[in-house]
Amino acid sequence: MTKVARGMCKYAEMPALTQHGPPPSPDDLLVLLAVARAGRFTTAGAELGLNHTTIARRIGALEAALGGRVLARGVAGWVLTPIGEHAVSAAEGVERALGSLSPDAPSLSGVVRLSATDGFSGFIASPAIVEVRRAHPDVSLEIVAATRRAAQQRVGVDLEVVVGRPHVHRAEAIHLADYALGLYASRAFLERRGIPRSLEELNGAPLVYFIESMLQVDALDEARRSTLGMLDAVSSTNVYVHVDATRAGAGFGLLPAFLADQHDDLVRLFTDEIDERLPYWLVCRPEALRQPTVLAFIGALHARIAAVSEELLGNGRRH
Known part of the structure; x- marks a missing residue:
């Protein structure tokens, strides 16, 4: 079961x-x-x-x-x-x-409300709801994009996706998948600055990552352990800003592989030394697990994750 x-x-x-x-x-x-x-x-x-x-x-x-x-x-x-x-x-x-009583009773309808990180929302949740809507066009998805700890009271949302194992009460927590964070830089940036040959050469180098003072997720905070000697150049709460700033040459970006590997102008560096694996966890309200629309969406999330498992771990670069 x-x-x-x-x-x-x-x-x-x-x-x-x-x-x-x-x-x-x-x-x-x-x-x-x-x-x-x-x-x-x-x-x-x-x-x-x-x-x-x-x-x-x-x-x-x-x-x-x-x-x-x-x-x-x-x-x-x-x-x-x-x-x-x-x-x-x-x-x-x-x-x-x-x-x-409806003549089209097998069809589902209603709104699924999700709180999730930006990257998960775009790469996993959005394609998943597309598949649900192919069979059930009256089902819609509302996404609150946020990078935070799991809430102790899930008000206004049916599901939460968080990074790191959550500690919650009166809720179901389900491990969905792991994903890889790697260090990336744009080809143009490396041409100007030169390719670093060792991790020591990264000391003092510009880093693109989350705003340290606003980061609430321990797993994401711990992931920058290999870049502690680097200096913040561009910091943002939005991972898509991290990707765009790195592509623009703002510095070395600590990026999810499943987002960075989509761009031919980004190069991954120190693949063996900097390969942080972080878990996505799904947190469900008890009453949400009795909603057919929510269960259909959870099934679609699992199917999407299975389809992109290689990309999540940085093994499916599309170059």
């Missing part, structure tokens, strides 16, 4: 709700489902065509029917309580039942 399947089974085994008073309204359950996925009343209301007051009233009615709070205020928005998690399971059953 896969890790995703085990996570789904774990939440499916939760005990049933104890009702207090009249049974909850299916409409109120669907409102909770929208809030759980969006993390905010306003966002859920925009999706459902309801105002903030109506959303709050529906949630209040649901809590009265269930005899307890279904939502709690988190750092970045609303998160589910244990009662809310049970209620969301019922809401997903309502959603599936309504979907089965």
Whole structure:
């Protein structure tokens, strides 16, 4: 059984709700489902065509029917309580039942919300959603591009992809793949400066990489151990800026091989000495693992990663 399947089974085994008073309204359950996925009343209301007051009233009615709070205020928005998690399971059953009434029931629809690094978003996630949309054109993807640690409360996103093993609670963490970081320079830059023959010659050389003071990811911080003697020339939170600045001749770039190897004007240096392997991890909200659209997207991510495994490790240079 896969890790995703085990996570789904774990939440499916939760005990049933104890009702207090009249049974909850299916409409109120669907409102909770929208809030759980969006993390905010306003966002859920925009999706459902309801105002903030109506959303709050529906949630209040649901809590009265269930005899307890279904939502709690988190750092970045609303998160589910244990009662809310049970209620969301019922809401997903309502959603599936309504979907089965459609003449094109096998087709999926909805939004998958992803937080991921820039490189993963462009190289892995974007092609993956294209494959999903070939079969299910009503599925869309929203990407929040960010390089950060996994959040303890995933509000407003279904999935997170982070670099380095995450330490999270009430979530599933799945290792997706490793990728290689290497040292690159443009051919024009090397013609002007000369090709370094040893790592010692890199001391004092200009480096293109992340802004050290803003870097929150330990694995990315540790990856620059082989370039500690180099001086920051261009620093950015965006890896595509790293690639473009290196191509422009700003310095030596510590770059993901799967991005740098696409450019014939970049040369990889010290392949054996500087070959940092970093892991991509997927972090999933429990309720997200019960959404068919999310599961379809996760499957597409795995398929895309399998197709580009050589490029991720720097073994598939396209020159």
